[in-house]
Amino acid sequence: MLHLRSPRLLGLLGRYGSKSDFDNAIQELRAAFSDPHAVSTEAGTLLAHGFSMNDYHPGVPHTVVVFANSTEDVVQVVKIANKYKLPVVPFSGGTSLEGNFRAFPGGSICVSLAGMDNILEIHEADGDLVCQAGARWMDINAALKEKGIPLFFPLDPGPDATIGGMISTGCSGTNAVRYGTARAEWFLNVTVVLPSGEVIKTRRRARKSSAGFDLTKLFIGAEGTLGIVTEATLRLAPLLDTTVAICQFPTAARAVEAVREVLTSGAVLQCVELVDPDFIRASNLHGVSTRKYPEQDSIFFKFQGSDAIMKETSRQVRQIVQKYGATGWHLASNKQEASDLWDDRKNGLYTSLALIPGARGWSTDVCVPMSRLPEIIAETQLDIKEAGITSTIVGHVGQGNFHTLLLFRDDKELEVVRGLVHRMVERALALDGTCTGEHGVGLGKRKYLYEELGVGTVDLMKAIKKTIDPHNLFNPGKLYPDDISDQGKKL
Amino acid sequence: MLHLRSPRLLGLLGRYGSKSDFDNAIQELRAAFSDPHAVSTEAGTLLAHGFSMNDYHPGVPHTVVVFANSTEDVVQVVKIANKYKLPVVPFSGGTSLEGNFRAFPGGSICVSLAGMDNILEIHEADGDLVCQAGARWMDINAALKEKGIPLFFPLDPGPDATIGGMISTGCSGTNAVRYGTARAEWFLNVTVVLPSGEVIKTRRRARKSSAGFDLTKLFIGAEGTLGIVTEATLRLAPLLDTTVAICQFPTAARAVEAVREVLTSGAVLQCVELVDPDFIRASNLHGVSTRKYPEQDSIFFKFQGSDAIMKETSRQVRQIVQKYGATGWHLASNKQEASDLWDDRKNGLYTSLALIPGARGWSTDVCVPMSRLPEIIAETQLDIKEAGITSTIVGHVGQGNFHTLLLFRDDKELEVVRGLVHRMVERALALDGTCTGEHGVGLGKRKYLYEELGVGTVDLMKAIKKTIDPHNLFNPGKLYPDDISDQGKKL
Numbered sequence: 013m014l015h016l017r018s019p020r021l022l023g024l025l026g027r028y029g030s031k032s033d034f035d036n037a038i039q040e041l042r043a044a045f046s047d048p049h050a051v052s053t054e055a056g057t058l059l060a061h062g063f064s065m066n067d068y069h070p071g072v073p074h075t076v077v078v079f080a081n082s083t084e085d086v087v088q089v090v091k092i093a094n095k096y097k098l099p100v101v102p103f104s105g106g107t108s109l110e111g112n113f114r115a116f117p118g119g120s121i122c123v124s125l126a127g128m129d130n131i132l133e134i135h136e137a138d139g140d141l142v143c144q145a146g147a148r149w150m151d152i153n154a155a156l157k158e159k160g161i162p163l164f165f166p167l168d169p170g171p172d173a174t175i176g177g178m179i180s181t182g183c184s185g186t187n188a189v190r191y192g193t194a195r196a197e198w199f200l201n202v203t204v205v206l207p208s209g210e211v212i213k214t215r216r217r218a219r220k221s222s223a224g225f226d227l228t229k230l231f232i233g234a235e236g237t238l239g240i241v242t243e244a245t246l247r248l249a250p251l252l253d254t255t256v257a258i259c260q261f262p263t264a265a266r267a268v269e270a271v272r273e274v275l276t277s278g279a280v281l282q283c284v285e286l287v288d289p290d291f292i293r294a295s296n297l298h299g300v301s302t303r304k305y306p307e308q309d310s311i312f313f314k315f316q317g318s319d320a321i322m323k324e325t326s327r328q329v330r331q332i333v334q335k336y337g338a339t340g341w342h343l344a345s346n347k348q349e350a351s352d353l354w355d356d357r358k359n360g361l362y363t364s365l366a367l368i369p370g371a372r373g374w375s376t377d378v379c380v381p382m383s384r385l386p387e388i389i390a391e392t393q394l395d396i397k398e399a400g401i402t403s404t405i406v407g408h409v410g411q412g413n414f415h416t417l418l419l420f421r422d423d424k425e426l427e428v429v430r431g432l433v434h435r436m437v438e439r440a441l442a443l444d445g446t447c448t449g450e451h452g453v454g455l456g457k458r459k460y461l462y463e464e465l466g467v468g469t470v471d472l473m474k475a476i477k478k479t480i481d482p483h484n485l486f487n488p489g490k491l492y493p494d495d496i497s498d499q500g501k502k503l
Numbered sequence: 504m505l506h507l508r509s510p511r512l513l514g515l516l517g518r519y520g521s522k523s524d525f526d527n528a529i530q531e532l533r534a535a536f537s538d539p540h541a542v543s544t545e546a547g548t549l550l551a552h553g554f555s556m557n558d559y560h561p562g563v564p565h566t567v568v569v570f571a572n573s574t575e576d577v578v579q580v581v582k583i584a585n586k587y588k589l590p591v592v593p594f595s596g597g598t599s600l601e602g603n604f605r606a607f608p609g610g611s612i613c614v615s616l617a618g619m620d621n622i623l624e625i626h627e628a629d630g631d632l633v634c635q636a637g638a639r640w641m642d643i644n645a646a647l648k649e650k651g652i653p654l655f656f657p658l659d660p661g662p663d664a665t666i667g668g669m670i671s672t673g674c675s676g677t678n679a680v681r682y683g684t685a686r687a688e689w690f691l692n693v694t695v696v697l698p699s700g701e702v703i704k705t706r707r708r709a710r711k712s713s714a715g716f717d718l719t720k721l722f723i724g725a726e727g728t729l730g731i732v733t734e735a736t737l738r739l740a741p742l743l744d745t746t747v748a749i750c751q752f753p754t755a756a757r758a759v760e761a762v763r764e765v766l767t768s769g770a771v772l773q774c775v776e777l778v779d780p781d782f783i784r785a786s787n788l789h790g791v792s793t794r795k796y797p798e799q800d801s802i803f804f805k806f807q808g809s810d811a812i813m814k815e816t817s818r819q820v821r822q823i824v825q826k827y828g829a830t831g832w833h834l835a836s837n838k839q840e841a842s843d844l845w846d847d848r849k850n851g852l853y854t855s856l857a858l859i860p861g862a863r864g865w866s867t868d869v870c871v872p873m874s875r876l877p878e879i880i881a882e883t884q885l886d887i888k889e890a891g892i893t894s895t896i897v898g899h900v901g902q903g904n905f906h907t908l909l910l911f912r913d914d915k916e917l918e919v920v921r922g923l924v925h926r927m928v929e930r931a932l933a934l935d936g937t938c939t940g941e942h943g944v945g946l947g948k949r950k951y952l953y954e955e956l957g958v959g960t961v962d963l964m965k966a967i968k969k970t971i972d973p974h975n976l977f978n979p980g981k982l983y984p985d986d987i988s989d990q991g992k993k994l
Contacts, residue, residue, distance in 0.1 A: 137763065137874035138903070162767055182713035193711050195720070196687045212959040218870040219902040220684050221937035222673035222724050223944055223955055224982055225964045229686070229720035233713050252769035272628065276653055278743035278808045280771055317769045318819060324811045379709040383628035411710040412629070446712035453714055464714055468703040472971070473716045479970040480963070491715055 027483075028118055033096035034075050037121065040095075041078055044088045052077045061103050061122045062115025068374055068426060069111040069455040074101065074122040081127055083203060083211055083242040089123045090240070090485075091209040099488050102236040104128075104146045105174035108181055109375055110454030112235050116488055123240065125176050132243065136161050139248045140200060140217060145176025145241045156248070163248035166191035167198055169450065171358075176241045181452040182233025186283040186357070189275075189410030190316070191249060193450065194232050198247050202231050204239035207481040217245050230476075235452055236487040238480050252316040254282055256350040257326060259338040260308040264288065264393075264407075265386035267309050270336035271409045272382065274313075277332060280325045283314035285357055286407035286414070288393070291364065294404055298363040299356040301349070306340055311409070312357045357406075364404040364417045371402070371419040374426075376433045376456075378440035379449030382412040388439050389414060395435055399428050413449035453491045461492040519609055524587040525566050528612065531586075532569055535579045543568045552594050552613040553606025559865055559917060560602040560946040565592065565613040572618055574694060574702055574733040580614045581731070581976075582700040590979050593727040595619075595637045596665035599672055600866050601945030603726050607979055614731065616667050623734065627652050630739045631691060631708060636667025636732045647739070654739035657682035658689055660941065662849075667732045672943040673724025677774040677848070680766075680901030681807070682740060684941065685723050689738050693722050695730035698972040708736050721967075726943055727978040729971050743807040745773055747841040748817060750829040751799040755779065755884075755898075756877035758800050761827035762900045763873065765804075768823060771816045774805035776848055777898035777905070779884070785854040785895055790847040792840075797831055802900070803848045848897075855895040855908045862893070862910040865917075867924045867947075869931035870904040870940030879930050880905060886926055890919050904940035944982045952983040 029037070041051045052058070058073035075098075080086045093100045099120040103113050106126075115122065128144035131152060135141065143152060150171055153164045167178055168185035177183075179202060184193035191198070201215035214227040231239055261267035264286060271284050287295075289307040296304045313329060315322045330341050344350035356363070365373050380388055389405065396403045396418065407414035416436065418429040437447045437460055447453075447460040461470050470492050477484070520528070532542045543549070549564035566589075571577045584591045590611040594604050597617075606613065619635035622643060626632060634643060641662055644655045658669055659676035668674075670693060675684035682689070692706035705718040722730055752758035755777060762775050778786075780798040787795045804820060806813045821832050835841035847854070856864050871879055880896065887894045887909065898905035907927065909920040928938045928951055938944075938951040952961050961983050968975070 135872060135874070138872035139766075140872070182717070184711060184713075188711065192683070192688050193713075195711070195717055197683050206959075206963070210959050212957065212963060214956075214960060216937055216955060217872050217935045218904075218931075218937045218940065219873065220675060220679065220686070220870055220904060220940050222675075222684075222686075222939050222941050223937050223948065224724065224952060224961070225729075225967065226673070226686055226717075226720045226724050227960060227963060229717045230967075233715065233717055238716075250767040250769050275630075276741045278741050278812075280808065280812065317771065318815065320815045321769075321771065321812055324809065324815065328809060379711055381626060381629040381631070381708050382710065383626070413709075413711060440709075444708045446707055446709045446714050448713050449709065449711050450713050457714065461715060464707060465705075466703065468697075468701050469705060469718060470715070472697070472703060472718060475970050476716065476721075476967060479966050 027097060029096040029098045034098060034119055037092050037096045037098055038076050040092050041076065041089065044092070045078070045085070050079050061124060062120070064106065064108070064111065064114065066107065066109045066375070067111045067456060068430070069114065071111070072115050072117055074115040075119040077122040077124055079124045079127055083205060086123055086125070086205045086240055086242050087209050087211060089121060090205050090207065093121050093485055094207070094209060097483055097485065100485055101487050102176065102240045104176045105148065105172045107170045107172050108177060108454060109451045110448070110456035112181060112452050112454035112490060114455055125242065128242065129174070131155055134161065136163065138217070139163060140245055141248060142243060142245045143175055144243055145174065147175050148172060149175065149178065162251045164251045165198070165246050166249045167194055175244050175246065179232050179241050179244060180235050182450070184450045186285055186408065188408060189284050190282045195229065199228055199232065200245040200247050202228055202241045203243035204231055204241050206239045207483070207486050219247065233452065235454065235491050237477060237491050238486065240486070253318070253322070254314050254316045254350065255322050255344050256353040257313045257315070257329070257341065257343040258305065258310055258353060259333055259341040260306050260310045262337045264309040264389050266336045267311050268382070268386050268409055270333045270338060271311065273332050274329050275410060277328060279329050280315060280317050280321055281313060282316040283312070284410050285312040286409045287312065287357065287360070288405040290402070291360055291404040291406060294360070294363040294367050295356045298366045299359065301352040301356045312353065314354065360404060360406055361417060365419065367402055368419050368421065371421050374418045374420065374429045374433060375415060376436065377413060377415040377449045377451050378436055378445055378447060379411060379413040380440050380443045380445030384443040384445065385409065385412050385414065388443060391439055392416060392436050396432055399432055401425065401428060401432060408449070411449065412445070455490060458490065458492050518588060520587040520589045525589060525610055528583050528587045528589055529567050531583050532567065532580065535583065536569070536576070541570050552615060553611070555597065555599070555602065555605065557598065557600045557866070558602045558947060559921070560605065562602070563606050563608055565606040566610040568613040568615055570615045570618055574696060577614055577616070577696045577731055577733050578700050578702060580612060581696050581698065584612050584976055585698070585700060588974055588976065591976055592978050593667065593731045595667045596639065596663045598661045598663050599668060599945060600942045601939070601947035603672060603943050603945035603981060605946055616733065619733065620665070622646055625652065627654065629708070630654060631736055632739060633734060633736045634666055635734055636665060638666050639663060640666065640669065653742045655742045656689070656737050657740045658685055666735050666737070670723050670732050670735060671726050673941070675941045677776055677899065679899060680775050681773045686720065690719055690723065691736040691738055693719055693732045694734035695722055695732050697730045698974070698977050710738065724943065726945065726982050728968060728982050729977065731977070744809070744813070745805050745807045745841065746813050746835050747844040748804045748806070748820070748832065748834040749796065749801055749844060750824055750832040751797050751801045753828045755800040755880050757827045758802050759873070759877050759900055761824045761829060762802065764823050765820050766901060768819060770820050771806060771808050771812055772804060773807040774803070775901050776803040777900045778803065778848065778851070779896040781893070782851055782855065782895040782897060785851070785858050786847045789854040789857040790850065792843040792847045803844065805845065851895060851897055852908060856910065858893055859910050859912065862912050865909045865911065865920045865924060866906060867927065868904060868906040868940045868942050869927055869936055869938060870902060871931050871934045871936030873903040875934040875936065876900065876903050876905065879934060882930055883907060883927050887923055890923055892916065892919060892923060902940065903936070946981060949981065949983050
């Protein structure tokens with residue numbers, strides 16, 4: 013078991029508990045939880061909860077994993093962690109991409125909220141629901157559909173993402189062009205266990221309130237460093253009919269210009285997704301849609317509303333994109349085709365990985381002011397090509413946000429990919445952009461925070477953290493370079 | 504000049520500077536600002552900046568008013584305030600309704616940002632602009648229109664509201680049903696002078712970011728208690744054609760039910776505003792529209808988009824509302840009529856006040872889960888009627904938010920009105936609602952914060968406040984009951 017690895021690290025990390033403190037804590041945890049499976053020190057479990065196949069930052073196993081079933085369970089864990097001054101890392105979906113839930117090198121208690129996946133209340137007439145943090149957004153939408161409730165939760169990050177992770181990452185997804193991100197107003201309130209063990213609820217269930225600081229937002233994007241979200245009230249949106257269209261452009265730059273005019277026209281869009289020729293190549297090879305598309309920079313549009321509105325929107329959008337050299341306009345002729353087309357966009361991770369059998373992929377994202385998207389995509393594409401790496405690119409064009417999935421077969425290529433990711437971030441920062449549009453900071457992006465935000469802004473984050481978590485127990489070492497900043501790049 | 508009024512109050516207020524500290528500070532301010540009009544101790548100016556005709560909480564004049572022209576000017580003021588430990592209250596539009604910018608009873612420096620009203624950069628291709636905190640939203644939209652830029656800023660509170668005040672109040676307005684509130688994603692970043700005098704910018708200009716805590720949101724709704732916002736980057740929305748329709752309902756409850764179905768249908772709405780029979784009566788008497796309307800509970804709809812989409816939406820909405828007994832459906836036949844109709848809605852404050860010549864009005868708002876709106880409106884209407892008070896009601900139905908404007912002629916009626924406001928809040932809290940949907944807390948609503956949010960949540964606000972403003976210099980005595988809570992109800 014890895015504990016504080018050197019006296020130097022010990023000093024830098026702060027005064028966390030020792031190996032025997034962990035032993036005592038585990039004993040107390042076992043005593044506190046009647047279910048014998050609630051507290052695990054089984055090697056596979058420790059690794060699975062502290063390590064991720066989704067990122068390429070060094071990782072170690074947790075010291076113990078506790079499976080919580082309720083807010084009170086989380087409180088128990090936090091109180092014991094507090095008693096022995098042990099780091100606590102929350103886990104739920106395990107889908108994040110920047111090492112956000114990685115185990116702490118000096119040893120850590122993982123509290124898993126994966127089992128806390130219940131929908132507690134549905135208020136159809138109010139357009140909201142209350143659920144536990146481990147609930148998956150896809151399961152929530154499936155449950156609403158099954159009950160015949162014509163509402164849905166519109167934040168759509170990766171398929172297995174949970175509400176707690178989505179809140180903590182400040183996620184978004186393809187629907188953001190219409191519905192905004194996790195930082196908009198989809199979370200009406202959150203119930204949070206603070207590092208002290210105290211439980212608070214940030215707000216009531218009204219759709220809006222100007223009663224004081226926006227404490228809900230304080231926990232959105234905080235990656236579990238300020239509190240562990242155990243429940244949330246989600247605002248829901250009307251579930252509308254949708255359809256999908258695709259067309260090709262001579263260049264990504266022309267596609268972005270076209271989207272700008274489409275957005276300005278007020279066309280009723282749900283999504284606008286740019287994909288590059290390699291993405292289309294991957295879809296043509298491995299996608300669900302039987303139709304094959306020209307391997308060019310392309311846009312997937314999703315329209316929403318009544319048939320009449322979708323028809324009018326399609327007419328309007330088609331007219332605009334043609335001015336920018338779009339070709340091959342294809343509107344899905346029925347619901348099944350629309351669904352297949354959209355699946356091809358959403359399954360990009362899998363179809364792209366299949367481009368090189370056995371390859372792994374590094375997925376990263378940045379976001380820039382929209383007008384700078386063409387140049388950063390062009391420069392990144394050139395950089396990737398010169399590096400000899402296979403990749404696919406998707407862009408949430410409506411926000412100036414784009415992702416690369418960079419494939420690699422071995423450690424040598426991994427290092428080439430690491431360099432590409434770094435240069436992509438530096439390019440975004442040079443264009444008044446951000447090192448991460450929707451994946452969060454975790455371990456992977458924290459070294460950029462000072463450059464992106466400035467010392468005063470990061471220091472304000474740290475001051476708030478110190479107030480709420482004076483012993484730095486909650487997910488230490490994530491989000492920004494902290495007291496162990498000089499170790500940050502090695503972690 | 505009013506300074507610390509009693510030894511008891513002095514102790515409760517904390518160790519603010521004395522009268523001679525104010526004198527020294529004023530001298531230093533005069534030396535720091537070369538413009539002789541920048542620092543004023545003129546009685547009318549002190550009162551005008553510390554007192555408001557918009558609310559009925561006791562008020563006193565400031566000790567000094569400083570007119571800032573830049574972030575650096577604000578820093579100067581804050582540094583001097585810090586040196587002498589003097590309260591600082593920011594002022595810009597002066598339109599807030601809950602005493603949010605009232606002078607501090609023990610003496611305060613008002614820093615006016617009203618002159619900081621410049622648009623600094625317009626990025627049309629990115630859909631954003633950078634402006635100073637004193638810029639008015641209406642002026643910003645007028646400037647964009649004049650330049651032929653087809654974008655607008657969609658938050659629309661009271662006419663003279665400024666960006667700094669809108670941020671600090673966590674405002675919204677009639678457009679919130681389509682665009683959300685100040686707590687959504689319209690402020691991409693803010694530049695803030697902290698109580699230490701340090702200046703930070705919370706984020707860069709990308710449309711979204713998941714890089715760390717959402718510090719922008721920390722200042723939205725903080726009412727100047729954590730920092731003074733001096734500049735902001737605003738996200739803009741496409742400026743679309745709009746039109747307006749109105750119809751009448753048998754009851755407010757039926758109107759709310761109809762709106763619920765309209766929202767669920769995905770109709771392309773920009774606004775949905777409920778008004779009560781008294782509001783219509785006031786409009787019929789004093790409005791700009793020449794058309795007279797039946798004095799019933801009514802809904803104003805604003806549609807947006809291309810002619811084809813508005814026509815289709817109108818058809819769709821009309822069909823729905825008729826199921827709920829709506830009568831008198833009238834869609835504006837041209838732009839002028841639409842504009843006049845909408846002016847009748849937006850001018851409600853003035854037409855309502857005209858119902859009793861010479862009367863004053865107390866405007867207040869609460870917000871509840873949408874399904875509870877009919878009952879709280881009905882109970883409030885009954886309460887108002889039984890109290891013998893003339894009033895008008897408007898509701899931002901899409902959020903469960905409604906306002907009453909309660910008219911009174913003398914101090915006796917003022918006390919009756921005060922009781923009505925209090926009971927309206929208590930009713931909202933009993934229905935899982937909030938004491939304020941969009942007016943903020945200021946002095947008027949702070950006594951409800953503990954009941955609404957719980958001790959732990961308010962204490963977390965206080966802990967953050969103490970970290971950022973350890974001497975409680977920034978707008979003390981607002982937002983929540985603080986160390987002077989036992990004085991709170993008297994202030």
